[in-house]
Amino acid sequence: xxxxxxxxxxxxxxxxxxxxxxxxxxxxxxxxxxxxxxxxxxxxxxxxxxxxxxxxxxxxxxxxxxxxxxxxxxxxxxxxxxxxxxxxxxxxxxxxxxxxxxxxxxxxxxxxxxxxxxxxxxxxxxxxxxxxxxxxxxxxxxxxxxxxxxxxxxxxxxxxxxxxxxxxxxxxxxxxxxxxxxxxxxxxxxxxxxxxxxxxxxxxxxxxxxxxxxxxxxxxxxxxxxxxxxxxxxxxxxxxxxxxxxxx
Amino acid sequence: xxxxxxxxxxxxxxxxxxxxxxxxxxxxxxxxxxxxxxxxxxxxxxxxxxxxxxxxxxxxxxxxxxxxxxxxxxxxxxxxxxxxxxxxxxxxxxxxxxxxxxxxxxxxxxxxxxxxxxxxxxxxxxxxxxxxxxxxxxxxxxxxxxxxxxxxxxxxxxxxxxxxxxxxxxxxxxxxxxxxxxxxxxxxxxxxxxxxxxxxxxxxxxxxxxxxxxxxxxxxxxxxxxxxxxxxxxxxxxxxxxxxxxxxxxxxxxxxxxxxxxxxxxxxxx
Ligand SMILES: Nc1ncnc2c1ncn2[C@@H]1O[C@H](COP(=O)(O)OP(=O)(O)OP(=O)(O)O)[C@@H](O)[C@H]1O
Ligand SMILES: [Mg+2]
Numbered sequence: 001x002x003x004x005x006x007x008x009x010x011x012x013x014x015x016x017x018x019x020x021x022x023x024x025x026x027x028x029x030x031x032x033x034x035x036x037x038x039x040x041x042x043x044x045x046x047x048x049x050x051x052x053x054x055x056x057x058x059x060x061x062x063x064x065x066x067x068x069x070x071x072x073x074x075x076x077x078x079x080x081x082x083x084x085x086x087x088x089x090x091x092x093x094x095x096x097x098x099x100x101x102x103x104x105x106x107x108x109x110x111x112x113x114x115x116x117x118x119x120x121x122x123x124x125x126x127x128x129x130x131x132x133x134x135x136x137x138x139x140x141x142x143x144x145x146x147x148x149x150x151x152x153x154x155x156x157x158x159x160x161x162x163x164x165x166x167x168x169x170x171x172x173x174x175x176x177x178x179x180x181x182x183x184x185x186x187x188x189x190x191x192x193x194x195x196x197x198x199x200x201x202x203x204x205x206x207x208x209x210x211x212x213x214x215x216x217x218x219x220x221x222x223x224x225x226x227x228x229x230x231x232x233x234x235x236x237x238x239x240x241x242x243x244x245x246x247x248x
Numbered sequence: 249x250x251x252x253x254x255x256x257x258x259x260x261x262x263x264x265x266x267x268x269x270x271x272x273x274x275x276x277x278x279x280x281x282x283x284x285x286x287x288x289x290x291x292x293x294x295x296x297x298x299x300x301x302x303x304x305x306x307x308x309x310x311x312x313x314x315x316x317x318x319x320x321x322x323x324x325x326x327x328x329x330x331x332x333x334x335x336x337x338x339x340x341x342x343x344x345x346x347x348x349x350x351x352x353x354x355x356x357x358x359x360x361x362x363x364x365x366x367x368x369x370x371x372x373x374x375x376x377x378x379x380x381x382x383x384x385x386x387x388x389x390x391x392x393x394x395x396x397x398x399x400x401x402x403x404x405x406x407x408x409x410x411x412x413x414x415x416x417x418x419x420x421x422x423x424x425x426x427x428x429x430x431x432x433x434x435x436x437x438x439x440x441x442x443x444x445x446x447x448x449x450x451x452x453x454x455x456x457x458x459x460x461x462x463x464x465x466x467x468x469x470x471x472x473x474x475x476x477x478x479x480x481x482x483x484x485x486x487x488x489x490x491x492x493x494x495x496x497x498x499x500x501x502x503x504x505x506x507x508x509x510x511x512x513x514x515x516x517x518x
Contacts, residue, residue, distance in 0.1 A: 006356040014344045017385075083340040087401075090304050091357040092329035248306045 004101035011105025029064040058209035059182030065114040072106025073152015095244040106149035114141045137212040143228040144205035150235040157242035255282040257441040263312035272298045274465035285442040287456035295465040296445045333402035337413035343387035358405035372400040392423040412444040449486040
């Protein structure tokens with residue numbers, strides 16, 4: 001327990017000391033919110049989709065969490081390059097504890113980042129349908145964060161340096177976001193796209209947030225939650241396995 | 249009367265480590281009695297760091313056996329890990345944390361109880377003259393300060409054996425002397441076994457009770473400094489070392505860790 005706690009604490013300390021990281025990772029979701037939200041809003045409304053900002057907010061919150069979570073996981077490469085990983089690997093603690101501590105730390109940061117985005121969206125006029133829904137929304141945010149931090153850690157365990165980073169951004173993170181229903185409703189889209197979206201874990205996170213924050217749902221909250229939990233457990237297992245194989 | 253032989257800190261039998269086809273460590277065997285200062289010398293790329301990584305459970309050997317205070321590095325990793333402290337050749341501090349936080353992190357990972365942790369951290373940081381800087385981020389530290397912090401950290405859990413992989417590389421003579429005085433003192437007062445590598449022959453000559461020289465993954469000579477000099481009929485350990493390992497400069501491929509070192513320089517250079 002204390003191992004998990006100290007690793008969690010370390011992630012939080014590093015995060016809170018890095019202002020540029022906090023603000024830097026807010027830029028993109030806000031850009032999406034403003035450009036898409038105000039740009040497409042009128043068309044969306046005319047087409048009978050309702051308030052696009054309301055529709056989009058759960059999507060950009062998910063995006064913020066996704067990016068921060070994956071990046072927190074990938075930070076493992078950083079620890080390897082700067083040598084700190086060795087210090088944790090020779091300590092008399094299990095790799096599982098290290099992995100869990102790191103992942104909880106990264107997920108806490110990502111959730112916090114999602115929460116900041118939520119409060120910022122209030123400034124551009126977003127209103128959740130009920131503030132009581134914020135609690136279940138927080139649970140969904142944390143699930144998304146855990147899932148993708150574990151994914152980041154799993155990927156980082158197999159990489160030696162940052163050379164694959166661009167590849168991951170372009171062929172994993174971006175598609176996860178754009179093909180998730182974060183930007184458009186999954187109703188009435190081509191079947192192929194719909195299939196892809198329903199295979200995308202982030203879709204369930206976005207849908208879960210949309211259910212809790214604006215009370216519209218595609219898959220239903222029960223399905224969203226169960227899929228997120230199952231995938232999160234699987235991803236943690238894969239991440240722990242790959243991390244246990246890391247050699248310096 | 250007891251006739252038990254001295255306890256062994258380390259026993260290595262026919263140790264081999266291959267990276268693909270290349271044997272970085274090629275069938276070495278040696279023993280280190282508890283309480284000894286042991287120097288592991290060799291040219292660049294000889295296999296010193298690779299050996300230390302196997303002794304400290306970071307790498308799995310291809311063949312052979314290692315016991316650290318009787319514990320196997322393969323089947324009893326947790327016991328092995330509790331028994332040693334290490335200063336790596338490459339940096340291993342978290343630069344975004346303060347000196348104190350780096351110590352605290354280590355203490356918690358090694359299960360050092362809170363009250364003991366507090367007093368020991370203060371003690372150790374005072375000894376390495378970093379107590380005043382304890383709340384500064386490590387990224388503001390000089391190379392010598394970082395090294396001293398790493399040494400203090402490696403001792404926090406009171407290890408029985410201390411591995412030092414080129415502990416004094418890149419340090420000025422003042423800092424080197426200070427670090428060595430401290431290490432020697434530890435060895436005499438706490439009976440901590442010391443296993444170190446260095447490219448400064450005079451450090452081995454002055455401080456080591458036993459020296460092993462490794463070249464191309466094999467141990468080419470072992471003994472006291474006097475024995476090695478006598479065997480090669482040279483007057484200094486440096487000449488003996490050159491006689492045993494030749495004068496050719498090693499042009500092996502850059503190892504994984506060399507790549508990392510380069511990367512790190514590039515990152516720092518920004
Ligand atoms: N992960 C690795 N993959 C492939 N080769 C490696 C790896 N690590 C080390 N080597 C090679 O093994 C050999 C021994 O390397 P090692 O780091 O043990 O040398 P060393 O004696 O510590 O040298 P130095 O004095 O330069 O630190 C070198 O030829 C190195 O290139
Ligand atoms: Mg070395």
